[in-house]
Amino acid sequence: MDVLIYLIPIALLLGLFGLAAFLWSLKTGQYDDLEGAKWRILQDDDLPERKGPKQSGNRPSQ
């Protein structure tokens, strides 16, 4: 079972990557608005919309 000497530290290192990723997501403020984050997934604002002149009070109807 000598292989354990380096397999286990490798497993721990991978776990550390996961921890680092979580801490990064925390730092960039992804937990500040969990309700909003749920719903922004469904937003279509990355689709190219029909561009018209900017009008006030007009919502593009979809």
Added chain:
Amino acid sequence: MTVHERDWQSFVVPGKDGALHMDLAVEGVTCAACMMEIERGLGALAGVRNARLNLTSHRLAVDWEAGEASPQAIVDRLSRLGYTAHPFDPAQVRDRTDGQGRELLRSLAVAGFAGMNIMLLSVSVWSGNASDITPETRDFFHWLSALIALPAAAYAGRPFFRSAFSAIRARRLNMDVPIVIGVFLALALSVGQTIERADHAYYESAVMLLFFLLIGRYLDHGMRRKTRSFAENIAALKADTAARLMPGGEVREVPLSKVSPGDRVLVRAGERVPLDGVVEEGASEIDQSLVTGETALKAIRAGEPVYAGTLNASGSLTVKVTAASGGTLLDEVNRLLETAAQAKSAYVRLADRAAGLYAPVVHLAAGLTFAGWLISGAGWQPALVIAISVLIITCPCALGLAIPAVQVVTSGLMFRAGVLLNAGDAIERLASVDTIVFDKTGTLTLASPEFVNPGEIANVVLDKAGRLALSSRHPLAQALARASRADTPYAGCREVAGGGVSAIDGSGREIRLGSAAFCGIDQAAVDRALARFPAASAIVFRDGTGETHILPVEQRLREDARETAASLREAGYFLEILSGDREGPVAAIAEALGIQAWKAGLTPTEKIARLEQLKAAGHKVLMVGDGLNDAPALAAANVSLSPVTAVHVSQAASDAVFLGERLRPVSDALAIARRAHGAMVQNLWISALYNVVAVPFAVAGFVTPLIAALAMSGSSIVVTANALRLRLGSAQAGDRG
């Protein structure tokens, strides 16, 4: 308030890259579609760089190019979309980034990572101990576990260490002391066992304990944060302002932070003094109890100082500001949230006492267990392990967490329903109510600024009456002031509770505005004049020459008053209306709402007498009312509610205030309080049962440290989850925003 000139500069802060930034509390957000609508609608405004709505706290952060857009345009666009928005005073907004929550999450992440990896190694060791693990492998795993556990526990345990040390320094024991001792002992014992190359170590118990406890703490923190942010939203909605007198004598509403020393402000009867100052004109009595604790009223004349936070009882004052210091509603709300509210509740006192006794009892029990097992022949290591289990499992977190958890969630739910609690034990008292007494004017009705006969009143009369009305906060007077569009108040007005307001006009004669009796005419004359408008309320104006004018103001019912009354009746409450107004309007409203019991034309003492009558008959009475008339009655009922349009005096006397133009918050508050009371009782039972069952098990040696850790944190989480369950039930009640 009658004037709405808002000074925007005080709400705007510089943003990134030369943009301007503002935070707003938005009312009326009910779902995700609202969020998208708002962001899209604002994003389409020229000059707006970024608009982001936080759906959890209902706050909007807007960035725009200086000069290309304006705060007023943004608020106008929002109101056209259908949402009311109120800007936050930047000096008042607490840290936007929630540092404490992030620290908890970081500790949670580290404890989770460490705990899971140590479990990986521990489970291998446990199964290997039963089969064929070699001592070298076991030692390797133990040392690795030590390497992971010690730094992780040192990092993730910081919240607990800090709390325990500060308690010990204050010579108290709190819930975190047994936890810290347990973790420390478990780790120390494990290191000792590892050095001696023994079979068992307990690293996973210590770290998993921290992990689960941190989950509980994070949930708790999340609850409190949500409640606090709703409270801040409400404070923004109420827009802490002062009525500043401009050089020409007009009065303008400005936020408190924009009033500088040397400015003159008008403090009406019943209002809180916004800032420290010296009285320039007027005479009144001041209630200083909020500041000094003295409940006797102190007479105040020109030249004497007044302090921020005190209540002006009877006459309007012109105050020259000497210091722009605080005493704002938000400070009060936060204070309520953190200390005073909790201290008064009977359940909280019970839980505090139990938690205070518990820590010494826990340590004693652990010590006795250790001694007992040692004496009965076990080695010192097994005895120590059992003692550690006892120490860990008997943590009183469940008891100390049970009531505060429910209180915090309930406050949050109340805020969301538009109700602000003023007293810590209001929840229990609301839960036991069976009779509801309503006032009419301003509570069941909203005074609309329309006269039923506008053409029949001379303009000069209207102007004078309007100017006098500016000094009163009675809803009828406010309606009159709005309708007449007056903006220059008379100096030195005096208000008489239940009567009206009087002043000396420019030509030295006394003018009066108020009830018929106050203006010296009898009720029959008023009834005659209003024969054409049976449902209107009358406000009478007597000008200097002794001529009286009867001004009828129509009142409209709050739009959901009928449904609310019906739902309250269905829920089994007895409803009654007690009003000081004429019979005509009261009868009409009682009929519209389907309320059989009503009395009209009551004086304040008569209202109190009726309340005492109901209480003597064994009923628990909730009084809903506003206006100077009702302040004593509010204090006489078992529990009281005021609409936020009420004078500050009534707000101070009532146990809770509710916002907005609907009556629904009343029934929501009662429903929430009943469920909260149920949850409190359940939590107390859960905590008691858990301790009664778990401790004997641990003392008898049936529990390992790991199981103790799981059990103890499990009970904390169950109690917190039970409190959070309240929120699930209310989700259907609809978000008021």
